[in-house]
Amino acid sequence: MQCPGFFTLHEQFEKLYTALADQIDAIAERVRTRHGTPPTTLAEVSAKRRIQEAPEVLPADTMVAAIAADLRAFIAYINSVEDLAEQHGDRTTADTLDDVRDDLAMRAWMFESYLGKA
Numbered sequence: 001m002q003c004p005g006f007f008t009l010h011e012q013f014e015k016l017y018t019a020l021a022d023q024i025d026a027i028a029e030r031v032r033t034r035h036g037t038p039p040t041t042l043a044e045v046s047a048k049r050r051i052q053e054a055p056e057v058l059p060a061d062t063m064v065a066a067i068a069a070d071l072r073a074f075i076a077y078i079n080s081v082e083d084l085a086e087q088h089g090d091r092t093t094a095d096t097l098d099d100v101r102d103d104l105a106m107r108a109w110m111f112e113s114y115l116g117k118a
Helices: 006-033 042-048 060-087 091-114
Strands: none
Touching (some): 006 060, 006 091, 060 091
């Protein structure tokens, strides 16, 4: 399958998964400081996931649209968890999630801009 934007997309996808790994680590550390236990195995993470994998390799624009939609869904979930943290007076967790949400919103906007939808 040809992908005219391969190099651009590959770079952006790499930046996204690197950022997500850092954000997941920050959230897991926050969970630990609150005496919780974050999921530690792939099976645990998979059982808790809210975003499903694509069943096949998608065309570039479809993939970018799916990623943007997934980021928007994740942002909505982060908002609900941030609200819960604020209701419990946990400003540090809310601030952590606020930073994650802002970064993901910027990345969603970038992918939407790639598609000419922003």
